[in-house]
Amino acid sequence: MKKIVVVDGQGGKIGSMLVSRLKAEEGTFEICAVGTNSIATSAMMKAGADYGATGENPAVVNCRDADVIVGPVGVVVADSMAGEVTPLMAAAAGQSAADKVLLPVNRCNNYIVGVREMTVAELIDAAIKKIRSLI
Numbered sequence: 227m228k229k230i231v232v233v234d235g236q237g238g239k240i241g242s243m244l245v246s247r248l249k250a251e252e253g254t255f256e257i258c259a260v261g262t263n264s265i266a267t268s269a270m271m272k273a274g275a276d277y278g279a280t281g282e283n284p285a286v287v288n289c290r291d292a293d294v295i296v297g298p299v300g301v302v303v304a305d306s307m308a309g310e311v312t313p314l315m316a317a318a319a320g321q322s323a324a325d326k327v328l329l330p331v332n333r334c335n336n337y338i339v340g341v342r343e344m345t346v347a348e349l350i351d352a353a354i355k356k357i358r359s360l361i
Contacts, residue, residue: 228255228361231288233297233319235262235307238269240298240329240346245273247354253361258292260285262310285315292324294360296353298331299338306336325360327353 230248234241238261248257259278261267267280279288289295300306302320304313319326329349330338344352 228293230255230294231258231292233260233301234266235310238266242269242273243350244296245270245275249274255361258288260288282312282315286318289318289322294357295319295324296327299328300336303336327356329353
């Protein structure tokens with residue numbers, strides 16, 4: 227069974243949208259929600275994640291054996307998401323052997339150039355399409 231780790235912070239809007247869309251997909255996979263805070267984790271759990279946890283250690287532990295890690299680009303940038311992503315969390319996601327599906331969200335002083343501006347809904351659609359090809 228494939229393990230998809232959805233990482234999000236702040237209000238968990240992007241993570242919960244990803245989780246609910248992934249739950250609608252066919253396939254054999256489990257969704258682990260990792261929130262940088264309890265609000266984000268709660269939002270992803272309400273959206274249907276199979277299990278979840280909050281904080282640095284759950285991010286480190288769950289990125290180890292993930293098949294796919296998905297979230298805003300800030301999940302691999304230390305101190306991003308208003309400081310919620312610790313250096314250890316960013317390293318765990320970035321160094322994981324998992325495929326990474328990163329949404330180019332231009333916030334918190336992280337700007338992805340050369341990528342057209344898209345709405346969050348369009349980003350979610352593109353992420354789901356890519357994850358579908360990976361699982």
